[in-house]
Amino acid sequence: MVEPGSIETGMIRTIPPRSGTAFMLDRGQTLTVIDPEGRQVADLLAFSRTDLREVISSGRTLDYASRLYLTTSDPLYSNRSNVMLRIVEDTVGRHDFLLTPCSRDTFRIIYGDTDPHRGCFGNLAAALAPYGVEEDAIPVAFNCFMNVPVDGATGTFTVEPPLSGPGDHISFTAEMDLVIGLTACSALQSNGGAFKPIQYRID
Numbered sequence: 001m002v003e004p005g006s007i008e009t010g011m012i013r014t015i016p017p018r019s020g021t022a023f024m025l026d027r028g029q030t031l032t033v034i035d036p037e038g039r040q041v042a043d044l045l046a047f048s049r050t051d052l053r054e055v056i057s058s059g060r061t062l063d064y065a066s067r068l069y070l071t072t073s074d075p076l077y078s079n080r081s082n083v084m085l086r087i088v089e090d091t092v093g094r095h096d097f098l099l100t101p102c103s104r105d106t107f108r109i110i111y112g113d114t115d116p117h118r119g120c121f122g123n124l125a126a127a128l129a130p131y132g133v134e135e136d137a138i139p140v141a142f143n144c145f146m147n148v149p150v151d152g153a154t155g156t157f158t159v160e161p162p163l164s165g166p167g168d169h170i171s172f173t174a175e176m177d178l179v180i181g182l183t184a185c186s187a188l189q190s191n192g193g194a195f196k197p198i199q200y201r202i203d
Helices: 058-065 104-109 119-131
Strands: 013-015 020-025 030-035 042-048 075-077 083-090 142-144 168-174 178-183 198-202
Touching (some): 013 020, 020 119, 030 083, 042 083, 178 198
Antiparallel strands (some): 020 178, 030 168, 030 198, 042 142, 083 168
């Protein structure tokens, strides 16, 4: 069950490296995600406050957009084909909506870590738990600033350093009352080899 609450508007907040947070975003409010140092990914999730089973959907959004790279004016749809967020400003133009949040298993399977960090998945799960979101309800995130080029001939992809520089940002307007999960991504490969903070502001 979602607890009532609000977040002060107009204030820039900082998410420390390799961590995450969750908060409410009201319909009509604008969320701006900022990369203060450059080349840092932020995983973004959205859940309807009316029914947490309605959640941001990569599949629906990309299907309706008919392209992989979303930017200004593009809507982000829910699993029920309702618009949850709309991109209203984007200074980078390259974000990812294919890859799932990194996790302990990501670091174990891909990187061979023997004592893996809990990753964005674990950070999102912990931040969203007080709102009643269970781990199995966490979908593919909209990965702000993540740079995942796809080869058109073979369909193979690589994870490259973000194209974002210091102060670049992407802004979304909420089309419904939402619970938002947001991280400063924990995967070295996604962030150009260094862990950095992410900032956000609600207006």
